[in-house]
Amino acid sequence: MGEAAVARHVMVTGGGTGIGAAIAALLKSEGARVSLLGRRREPLEKTAGSIGGATIVQADVTDAEAVSAAVASATAENGPVEILVNSAGIAMTAPFVKTDLDLLRTVWRVNVEGVFICTQAVLPAMLKSGFGRVVNVASTAGLKGYAYTSAYTASKHAVIGLTRSLALETAGRGVTVNAVCPGFTDTDLTSESVEKIVAATGRSADEARAALSDTNPLKRLIRPDEVADAVRWLVGPAAGAITGQSIVVAGGEVM
Template identity: 55%
Template sequence: MSGMDLQGRHALVTGGGRGIGRAIAEALMQAGATVTVTGRDRAALEAAVGEGAAHGFAVADVTDPAAVQAAVDQAAAQRGPIQLLIANAGTAASAPFLKSGPDVFRRMLDVNLLGVAYAAQAVLGPMIEHGFGRIVAVASTAGLKGYPYVTAYCAAKHAVVGLVRSLAAETVRTGVTVNAVCPGFTDTDLVAESLDRIVQKTGRSREEALSEFVKHNPQGRLIDPREVADAVLWLCGGNARSVTGQAIVVAGGEI
């Protein structure tokens, strides 16, 4: 395998039904990979992979390790061993620190950190056995810096970057690479929903709310999900075999 040719590779994308995950799934398909997407919304997953037998989906909640393992087993039985894992599923919660109770922190850690860990544990054994694997976690600039009012989210994403760096060191001689991509605020439905909440709670216009997001990006814009997908494609390719333990920022120069 060389460059961006992923023909014959089987990729699993968690949270692949929408947003960044869907863009990644589409890019992997275009590069020749066989793709399995997971998530909780069956209709979104079906739409992401389209018709035909080449690709597939499994309904699974990443916070449930048994469900993740079952999804991996099902995908491997139907389409062969998983060689590329894109641990994308995530969620964000916004609140002042003093109003962020234990439930908020648990939810952020369960989805954003443990969801990555469970998926990686489910695929890593066969990857090591076959001497090849690519694990890419979709983290965030919030894994590399702090933002106000999202302390639980930032803590979880920092933990993801730590997980990536540690697992990369542990697997460095196995043929498996482990990396993270760290997008800034991206033009997804998740951001759109956040904008809706800001408008509802503050009475600001949508343009004013959007300006709060794009001000972090020196280019003054939201990131296109396809830009994140391109970074993931490169990390999955043969020419990135010496790249492991990295947190690659896609944020217009913010970091």
Template identity: 60%
Template sequence: MAKGSLQGRHALVTGGGRGIGAAIAAALTAAGARVTVTGRNEGPLAALVEAGGAAGYALADAADEAATRTAIRAAVTERGPVSILVANAGAAESAPFARTDADMFRRMLDINLMGVVHAAGALLTPMTEAGFGRIVVVASTAGLRGYAYTTAYCAAKHAAIGLVRSLALETARTGVTVNAVCPGFTATDLVEESIARIMAKTGRNREAALAELTRGNPQGRLVAPAEVADAVLWLCGEDASAITGQSIAVAGGEVM
């Protein structure tokens, strides 16, 4: 996408303080958008703004509807109507199903599904009234297939993709598009934590733990956050107006 191609657009990125969210915010900023990032921790958000990766930030837990709506109102007051939403905030927990209780399912659904619902619910009507909008959900390959020991996470990400597909049909003639980008294992702090857990539980070294995570990726590597950001950036542009209801895997050719 050409530099400045999103000039005049206000984009809001949830979970924008680090990893994929920060990369998306920086890419949108470079394309000319005014970017607001939200998250629970002020430090990384403020650092991103200071580095020029976003125009401003607001504190909000994406799973908290009231906090999300308050953050969005503040962002609109400061930077104008939001025409791009990147619902990136998410979390992953793992355990065998026999040790996965109802509370884990609720936590995974609250952040990975309801976090999308809260943000989209606050922004969809203004987008449709304006006749333009881009909603991109950062889901996961876990929303396209199953993985062992992550039943709650997979269920929540499948639910998020179901929401994308249904909402895309409802908005198909409004000028709003709704899509999901589904990264495979990506080089983020969260994946580093997963590597550390594998090492602690199995006694493997980092190389072996990393190989376990990347064995499903034919390219044999972690995805870079910038690669996910590039896919999101394309979906946010004018030229992607015919792309809606899609779930695009960024996963090195992993078969879904």
């Protein structure tokens, strides 16, 4: 993050697993005070232990009161949240004609309302201090379409729109708002996608994983640490003029 960003308070939602855990580990290694927010305590504790300690705050990102309480608790321990990484998210797949409103609303609540709620909880303190970094973990699905993922793709497009609008509102006030857009990444979420492909098509797990890898020119899954490194740059002092952007980490899949 660079000298100017060392020891800032970073909150990572969905910080117990996958990309969120990788981001927390990298920023912690560079001196940040890290708070991990998530629903399940066990993965949060596991990540906190593996990165050398972090503040754990349990909350469902769709529950505004719980998030507010979690932010207050983390602030009491580490000071105001200066860097927010919205990494919590879910992916549910189905053909459009089989995508009912319950599925749509479930995905929308976590992926869009969760980003909205968590950002609203920390933004006033950022604006008051004149410094803040918000990074939303979106997806290449926020920039292009994928079959059988209409709810997820719509939600990630919404996250990109929210990122751009909030970047304009906060421009010139010391706060930047950006998104990172990973392609298929080697996480538990992708493993779940592999299982669904196997169940639906009869392919082997290796064949299903290869099909996902083939979506980008590198012909491999993205590593969580590669996404984390993009976040590190966005929250560091050298990226102070970068706002409203969607940084694609996808091996050339989206240009």
